[in-house]
Amino acid sequence: MTQTIAPPVASTFDSLDPRTGTVLGSYPVHTADDVAAAVLRARRGAQHWAGLTAGERRSRLLSWRSVLARRADELAAVISSETGKPLDDARLEVTLVIDHVHWAARNAEKVLGRTAVSVGLMMANQRATVEHKPVGVVGVIGPWNYPAFTPMGSVVYALAAGNAVVLKPSELTPGVGRWLVESFATPSGSPDGAPVLQLVTGFGETGAALCTAGVDKVAFTGSTRTAKRVMAACAETLTPVVLECGGKDAMIVDADADLEAAADAAVWGGMSNSGQTCIGMERVYVVDAVHDRFVELVAAKARALRPGPTDRASYGPMTMASQVDVVRSHVQAALEGGGRAVVGGAESVRAPYVDPVVLLDVPEDNLAVTEETFGPVLVVNRVADADEAVERANGGTYGLGASVFAKARGDELAGRLRVGMVAVNSVISFAAIAEVPFGGVGDSGFGRIHGADGLREFTRTHSVVSQRFALPVKLMSFDRGPRMAGQLVRALRLTRGRRR
Numbered sequence: 001m002t003q004t005i006a007p008p009v010a011s012t013f014d015s016l017d018p019r020t021g022t023v024l025g026s027y028p029v030h031t032a033d034d035v036a037a038a039v040l041r042a043r044r045g046a047q048h049w050a051g052l053t054a055g056e057r058r059s060r061l062l063s064w065r066s067v068l069a070r071r072a073d074e075l076a077a078v079i080s081s082e083t084g085k086p087l088d089d090a091r092l093e094v095t096l097v098i099d100h101v102h103w104a105a106r107n108a109e110k111v112l113g114r115t116a117v118s119v120g121l122m123m124a125n126q127r128a129t130v131e132h133k134p135v136g137v138v139g140v141i142g143p144w145n146y147p148a149f150t151p152m153g154s155v156v157y158a159l160a161a162g163n164a165v166v167l168k169p170s171e172l173t174p175g176v177g178r179w180l181v182e183s184f185a186t187p188s189g190s191p192d193g194a195p196v197l198q199l200v201t202g203f204g205e206t207g208a209a210l211c212t213a214g215v216d217k218v219a220f221t222g223s224t225r226t227a228k229r230v231m232a233a234c235a236e237t238l239t240p241v242v243l244e245c246g247g248k249d250a251m252i253v254d255a256d257a258d259l260e261a262a263a264d265a266a267v268w269g270g271m272s273n274s275g276q277t278c279i280g281m282e283r284v285y286v287v288d289a290v291h292d293r294f295v296e297l298v299a300a301k302a303r304a305l306r307p308g309p310t311d312r313a314s315y316g317p318m319t320m321a322s323q324v325d326v327v328r329s330h331v332q333a334a335l336e337g338g339g340r341a342v343v344g345g346a347e348s349v350r351a352p353y354v355d356p357v358v359l360l361d362v363p364e365d366n367l368a369v370t371e372e373t374f375g376p377v378l379v380v381n382r383v384a385d386a387d388e389a390v391e392r393a394n395g396g397t398y399g400l401g402a403s404v405f406a407k408a409r410g411d412e413l414a415g416r417l418r419v420g421m422v423a424v425n426s427v428i429s430f431a432a433i434a435e436v437p438f439g440g441v442g443d444s445g446f447g448r449i450h451g452a453d454g455l456r457e458f459t460r461t462h463s464v465v466s467q468r469f470a471l472p473v474k475l476m477s478f479d480r481g482p483r484m485a486g487q488l489v490r491a492l493r494l495t496r497g498r499r500r
Contacts, residue, residue, distance in 0.1 A: 013202070015175050018084040018317045018352055019309040027174040029202040032209040038166050039213040042137045044194035046164035050134050054109035061105035061160060063187030068098050075179055079148055082173040084309070084316035084352070085273055093149045096432055100152060103434030104160035104455065111452045112161060112459060119465075121495060122475070122488070127466045132459035134162030135240075136216035141207045141230070143221045144319050145276040145374075147173035148180060149431075153438060153449040154219035154242070155180070155197065158458040163217075164196045168210050172319055174201045208233060215239060217458060221278075222246075223372075224443045242447030242457055244439060246278040246372050247400025250393035251427070252413055253286040253294055254386045254406035261425065262405035263297035266378060269403065269427035271305060271356055274315045275376035276323070279401040279421070279428055282373055284380045285389035291382045295342060295360065298380065302343045302356040307376070317352035318375065324351045327375030334359045334368035334379065370396055386413055394418045400440035403427045420444065 015024045030038075049057065068075065075097075076090035083090070114131035138158040142151030147169060158165050169177030181199040190196045200206055204226075211218055211233040217240050220230045224245040234241050251269070253262045269281035286294045305314040318324050328349040335341065339362035348355035357377040362368050368379055383389045386406065390413055393402060401421045404413045414422040420440040421430040430436045437453035439445065448454055474480050475488070 013171060015082055015173070017081050018172075018319050018321070024081055025175055027178070027201040030200040030206050030209075031202075032205075032213070035166070035200050035206060035209040036213045038198050038200050039137055039139075039210075039215055041193065041195055042164040042166050042198055043214075045190055045196040045198075046134065046136050046162075048191055048194045049159070049164055049196045050136075050162045054113065057160065057162065058105045058109065060188050061101060061156070064184050065098055065101040065105065067183050067187060068094070068101060071183065072098070075148065075176075075183075078175050078179050079173075080311075082175050083144065083147065083319045085319075086313055086316060087311045089273060089315070093146055096149045097152045097156075099432075100149075100434045100450065101156050103451075104156045107435075107452070108160035108162075108455055111455045122492075123465075125467060125469050125471050127468050128463065130461060130463050132161070132456055133462045135458060135460055136163060137214070138163045138165050138458055139210040139213070139215035139218045140165055140167045141210065141218065141220045141222065142167065142169045142173075142177065143278075144170035144172040145273060145278070147176040150221050150244075150278075151177070151219075152180065153454065154221075154458075157449060157454040158217075158219070159197065161455050161458040163458050164198075166198045166200060166210060166213075166215065168200050168202070168207050171201070171203050174199075177201065211239065212236065217241070219447075219449070219458075220244070224445075227445060242439070242449065243445035244278065244400075244447075244449070245443060245445040246374070247398040247419075247440060247444045248282050248370070248372050248396050249279055249398075249401045249403070249419075250283040250285060250389075250417075251281045251403040251405065252386060252389040252393060253284065253290065254389075254404070254409060254413070255287045255289045256407040257290065257405035258407075258425070259290055259294050259297055263294055263301055265403065265405070265427035266298055266380075267301040267305070267356075270378040271302065271376035272315060274307065274318055274354065275327075276319060276374050277428070278372075279431060281403060281427060282377070282379065283369060283393070284378060285383045285392050286380060287386060287389065288382055288384055291380075295358075295380055298378065299342050299358055302358050302378070305356045305376075307353045307355060315376065318354060321352065323374055324349060324354065327354050327373055327377060330368040330371070330373045330375070331357055331359070331377060333366055334362045337363050337366040337368075339363070339366065339368065339379070364392060364395060372398070389413075390416050397443040398440070399442040400444035401428070401430065418442070420448075 079090035112132040140154045221244045227243045227245045344357035410424040423429045435451045437448040438450040439448040
């Protein structure tokens with residue numbers, strides 16, 4: 001009888017330039033044992049890092065910021081080669097990273113440090129403080145579309161909060177992850193054998209291993225489907241998670257909007273980075289009175305875009321080859337479902353590039369409206385008024401970001417949208433402001449990165465209540481006497497029973 005021998009599992013994989021297929025580097029496929037060993041080392045690193053003063057951590061992070069700033073073009077070149085995006089787009093990504101490192105380093109102590117809180121009348125003899133302590137080791141699983149900016153929104157805030165981090169970048173962009181980790185090593189001052197920021201590389205199995213390797217929290221960015229698997233794996237050990245799962249972001253254009261600005265924002269928000277942006281515009285709801293003029297402006301701007309392999313191109317290729325099929329299926333579904341293309345069409349999908357596509361009158365239950373396309377495809381639908389636009393924008397299962405272009409009702413409409421973040425008369429601007437929390441609701445996930453909420457996300461709240469002096473009557477004692485509770489209720493009626 002012949003015995004079938006399974007082929008050996010590859011121990012390395014290659015990173016490729018999606019524009020040319022050129023091999024950029026080879027990286028190890030880290031096993032579950034490798035990941036567990038990294039987490040064990042990180043545990044020692046966490047003890048060292050948390051043992052530093054807040055000022056010492058701040059100094060090291062600001063030194064890292066300086067490294068990133070001085071070597072910004074070097075990092076941008078790595079991003080550009082692994083994602084295919086034009087170099088200037090990669091440079092823009094790096095500037096956002098630097099700003100977040102700066103803000104997190106300078107504000108962590110103020111946000112997380114011990115603060116006194118009110119104790120109330122009943123506990124007037126007590127003193128209460130609240131502080132936020134690091135959770136320990138954080139596992140970060142990053143995406144490929146913004147391979148520096150997105151994972152660093154967790155990495156930097158986790159580090160600033162006093163944690164050690166194990167980063168697992170996408171298998172499409174391991175070089176960016178390695179560059180970030182190596183750039184941190186010198187200014188961090190970590191002792192040998194106790195690294196504060198480490199890298200593990202590989203495919204989905206490596207990320208799954210990170211979820212079960214004993215980390216104290218997992219920060220994941222990726223698809224909703226994968227996020228559910230991450231959450232299920234972490235549930236086995238009650239490991240908390242923060243999940244950013246993409247979206248189907250909508251723009252609302254009201255009758256009094258600046259149409260030129262709105263059209264420019266829609267095209268850039270929907271098609272920059274080849275449309276591979278979780279907070280990119282995919283649906284635009286335009287009030288009937290200005291719909292036709294808005295479509296004219298959008299169509300003209302979209303037709304002027306030229307994807308390609310050079311830095312002069314408007315945007316680059318689809319970074320993940322399989323995403324081309326997703327884009328193709330959404331465009332076909334829209335056209336077969338009654339929508340019409342005013343720019344591009346099925347012929348626009350020519351792997352590894354996708355030319356701009358602008359679709360009109362796509363039914364709300366169509367795949368191109370309900371599911372994330374993640375390509376340079378914009379669906380523009382007519383609505384009677386802005387209230388209908390809000391209803392449609394809120395009709396899906398995602399809830400990450402949104403944009404509103406309006407003069408009179410901008411803030412009001414923004415407040416009614418079921419999303420985590422809204423830009424009024426701009427697009428994606430919330431991602432560029434370090435102090436603004438970033439995250440979604442529904443199928444877009446939960447938890448927040450960036451800002452004060454992003455710092456607290458990687459901590460555990462620690463409360464301490466200390467008695468300042470003894471009261472003549474013990475409220476929390478079996479010796480308090482039979483009448484004390486009744487007297488306390490009467491006192492509370494006088495002080496708390498009023499309507500104001």
